[in-house]
Amino acid sequence: MSGPFSRYRLAIIVALLLLAGIFVNAGLYYRQGSQDIRHGIVEQGLPLTGDTIFSEIDKSILRPLSVAALMANDTFLQDWLKDGERDPERVARYLAAINGRYGITGSFLVSENSRRYYYAGGVLKTVSPADREDVWYFHSRQIKEAYDITLDEDMTNGGKTTLFINHRMLDGKGKLLGVIGVGLPQLELSAQLAAHEQRFQRRIYFIDRSGRIVLDSSGTTPRRLAEQPGLANLASAILAGGTEPKKLEYSRDGNRYLLTSRLLPELGWHLLVEQNETLALQPLHAALQVNLAINTTILLLVLIAVLATLQHYQRRMRQLATTDPLTGCLNRLAFLDLLPGWLRACERTGAEPQLLMIDIDHFKQVNDKHGHQIGDQVLREIADLLRSQLRGSDLLIRWGGEEFVVLVGSHGEDDALAERLRTAVARHVVSASGKRLTVTVSLGLCQWLPPETLEAAVARADLALYAAKQGGRNRVCHAAPYQPIDEPIA
Incomplete structure (x- = not known):
C-alpha cells in the first residue's frame, strides 16, 4: 500500500478486519437464526397446526361421518x-x-x-x-x-x-x-380453513388418494396436486404409503416453502400444511440489515475518530521532526528534504537562489544578563519577525543556536531583502518581565548558482557573516563570488 493511504495502513487493515468480523458474525447469526426458524416451523409450527386442524376436522367431517355410519x-x-x-x-x-x-x-x-x-x-x-x-x-x-x-x-x-x-x-x-x-x-368448510390460515399464517389443504386437492380455503373445484407450481415433484412422495407424517420442501416464484403431510385414514385424505419460509425469514433479514447498518456505522465513526487522532499525531510528529520546537522554523532535516523541490521551483520561475546567513548580535550577553528564558523569547520573536518579512516560497531555517538561514528566489533584488530584515530586527523591541530589549542581527549574503554545492554556498555565506561581525555588526555583507576549482589537466 503506497500513496496517501500508506500513513493509515494499520488503521485501514484493522478496520477491514473488524468489518470482516462484523460480516462473518452477521452471517453466523443469520445462519443460526434461519436454522432455528426453520426448525421451529418444521418441528413445531406445522405439526401443531396439523393437530389443531385435525381436531377441527373431527368436528366438521369425522362426526358427520359417524352420523352416516349410524344411519347406515x-x-x-x-x-x-x-x-x-x-x-x-x-x-x-x-x-x-x-x-x-x-x-x-x-x-x-x-x-x-x-x-x-x-x-x-x-x-x-x-x-x-x-x-x-x-x-x-x-x-x-x-x-x-x-x-x-x-x-x-x-x-x-x-x-x-x-x-x-x-x-x-x-x-x-x-x-x-x-x-x-x-x-x-x-x-363452510373452506371458510373454516381460511380462518385457520389467517390465524396460523399457513396454507392448509387436503388431497385425496388420487392426488386431487379436494378442499382448501379457496373453495374452487378440485385440482390435481401435480399440476400446482413447485409441487409436481412432491405428489408421488406425499401419496406414498405409510402413516408417518412427511416433511418436505419446494420452491415457487422465488420463495421457499416448508410442508408437512399426514394421512387421515378415516377420510383417505392427506392433510397438507405449508408455510412460506422466505416470508418467515423477512424479520430476520430486517434485523440483520439493521444490525449491519448499526455496526458498520459505529465502525465508521470509530475509524473516523481513529484516523483523525492518527492524523493529528502524525502531523504533530512531522512537525516535531521537521520544525524547531522553540521558534517554529524548519530544522536542518526538513530543509534538506525540501531543498530539491525548492531548487526546481526556482528553475521553473527563473529565480536565482540566494542564501542569507543571519546571526543575532551579542546573543550570549542577552542570555548571561537576562537569563535563558528571555533569551528563548528573543529567539521566538526574531524568528516570527523574519518570517513575517518573507514570502510563502522562501525558506527560514534555524541553523543552530542564534543562527538562521534564509533561502529566497531572487529576481534581481540583491541585498534589498537582507536590508529589510536587518532594519526590521533593529527596530523591534522585545518586552519581557518588565524589560524592553532591542537586538540587532548581522547577515552574510551570497548568490548560489550551480554547480556550487550547498556546503560551499553556506561556507561563503558564513565568511560574509563573519565579515559583517568584524565590520561592526548590524550590517549586511556580500560573499565573494563563487570560484570553481579547476580540475587538473591529465
Whole structure:
C-alpha cells in the first residue's frame, strides 16, 4: 500500500478486519437464526397446526361421518327398505330430524331397489346410470370400502358444491340395500380453513388418494396436486404409503416453502400444511440489515475518530521532526528534504537562489544578563519577525543556536531583502518581565548558482557573516563570488 493511504495502513487493515468480523458474525447469526426458524416451523409450527386442524376436522367431517355410519346401521331404515319403502314421508321426517339434531343440511338416502333419491323434502329423483349427475351412486355401490367421499352439486340446496359422505347400507347378509349419507357445504368448510390460515399464517389443504386437492380455503373445484407450481415433484412422495407424517420442501416464484403431510385414514385424505419460509425469514433479514447498518456505522465513526487522532499525531510528529520546537522554523532535516523541490521551483520561475546567513548580535550577553528564558523569547520573536518579512516560497531555517538561514528566489533584488530584515530586527523591541530589549542581527549574503554545492554556498555565506561581525555588526555583507576549482589537466 503506497500513496496517501500508506500513513493509515494499520488503521485501514484493522478496520477491514473488524468489518470482516462484523460480516462473518452477521452471517453466523443469520445462519443460526434461519436454522432455528426453520426448525421451529418444521418441528413445531406445522405439526401443531396439523393437530389443531385435525381436531377441527373431527368436528366438521369425522362426526358427520359417524352420523352416516349410524344411519347406515339403523334397523328402522333397513326394515323400511326391505318392506317396500312404504310411506316415504316417514323417511323424509327421519332425514329432517337428522339434519336438525346434528346440524347437517344434506342428509339423503338412495334405495338400491327403487333407485329413488330421498331427502328431508321427500323424493328428489330416481337415479339412473345414464345420468352423469348420478355417476357417484353407481361408483359408491361398487366400492369395497364402507364409504367414500365426493364433491358434487347438491340439487336440494340450490346446486351448491357440497362434500358428500356416501355410506353403503347392507343387510345382515351383506346385501346392498342402498347408499345413505350426509352433505357438508364446501364453502363452510373452506371458510373454516381460511380462518385457520389467517390465524396460523399457513396454507392448509387436503388431497385425496388420487392426488386431487379436494378442499382448501379457496373453495374452487378440485385440482390435481401435480399440476400446482413447485409441487409436481412432491405428489408421488406425499401419496406414498405409510402413516408417518412427511416433511418436505419446494420452491415457487422465488420463495421457499416448508410442508408437512399426514394421512387421515378415516377420510383417505392427506392433510397438507405449508408455510412460506422466505416470508418467515423477512424479520430476520430486517434485523440483520439493521444490525449491519448499526455496526458498520459505529465502525465508521470509530475509524473516523481513529484516523483523525492518527492524523493529528502524525502531523504533530512531522512537525516535531521537521520544525524547531522553540521558534517554529524548519530544522536542518526538513530543509534538506525540501531543498530539491525548492531548487526546481526556482528553475521553473527563473529565480536565482540566494542564501542569507543571519546571526543575532551579542546573543550570549542577552542570555548571561537576562537569563535563558528571555533569551528563548528573543529567539521566538526574531524568528516570527523574519518570517513575517518573507514570502510563502522562501525558506527560514534555524541553523543552530542564534543562527538562521534564509533561502529566497531572487529576481534581481540583491541585498534589498537582507536590508529589510536587518532594519526590521533593529527596530523591534522585545518586552519581557518588565524589560524592553532591542537586538540587532548581522547577515552574510551570497548568490548560489550551480554547480556550487550547498556546503560551499553556506561556507561563503558564513565568511560574509563573519565579515559583517568584524565590520561592526548590524550590517549586511556580500560573499565573494563563487570560484570553481579547476580540475587538473591529465
